[in-house]
Amino acid sequence: MTRITGTVVDIADRTADGILTVSAPALRHSSDGKVIDRIRVDIDISAGVIAANTLDPGPAKLVLETGGGWQEFDVNIPDVPEIDLYELVSDYVRYTPPVVGAAQKALADALAAAKRAEAAAASANLLPDGGTTVRSSPSPVPAWHGSIHPPAAEAPATDHLPSPPPHTDRQR
Incomplete structure (x- = not known):
């Protein structure tokens, strides 16, 4: 059997009065072979202190009801002599x-x-040179795509340029 212990206070460290209700979520076997019903057990909380109790280990539904409202927890009561209420519900509190x-x-x-x-x-598609081109915007791959540098520009042809004016030796 396990005893739930602890002190319940508000955010200003004032002790709370209320009830901790414990029940089995469904009909189940007890640790000593008996049948546990879903009957609720009310445990008083007075001046913040949880009253003496002994509970069978296993799945349980806890309802903590104080002046601040109520909160419900589905827990698994461990087979230990005592467990602090916060330690029991901490996996369920965010x-x-x-x-x-x-x-x-x-x-x-x-x-x-x-x-x-x-x-x-x-x-993205990798190019042979390790560069990339995005699939969603296809563009023609230049002929020089196998090199990381474009080919050097060729020198312009000069046969189509006009001839320079004739040189004259006239003086004025």
């Missing part, structure tokens, strides 16, 4: 401190950037 939240956002951003990079790489 708390994201600012630093952890920033790290999680950075991870999500990095994963999204990696997916975009993979998608861009998948949509």
